[in-house]
Amino acid sequence: MKDITKKYSNGEVTVVWKPNMCIHSKNCFNGLSEVFDPSNRPWVNVEGAGTKKIVDQINKCPSGALSYFMNNEGEEVEHVESETIIEPSKDGPLMVYGNLTVKTIGGETIKKNKVTAFCRCGASGNKPFCDGSHKKVDFKG
Secondary structure, rough: OOOOOOOEOOOEEEEEEHHOOOOOOOHHHOOOOEOOOOOOOEEOOOOOOOOHHEEEHHHHOOOEEEEEEEEEOOOOOOOOOOOOOOEEOOOOOOEEEEEEEEEOOOOOOOOOOOOOEOOOOOOOOOEEOOOHHHHOOOOOO
């Protein structure tokens, strides 16, 4: 799977989108469709709302596919200063909130911050992470 990263900036904030991490929760466009609209190309319009609204909506992304950095602070990985919380989502992935190090079967270590969605249905093509396949296989649980 090709690792793609796209960035969109309004001069104050840069929105970072990693489509391979997306689990298609629709939180982004259901919550701020004037910025996140998959029927448009590009689908992210950072001029559609103010920076605070954009940041608040990105913070609701359950997969971490959307992130951001403030341009005056430079591009750095956001770390969550809190306890780790694990929460199964209805008919969807296992959501883990906090800073994690995931060790893959191949021995690779991957740093995850903020929110990580782990597959519960077994159908993901990006295991151990969720890729939204639970919707295609009508996973219940």
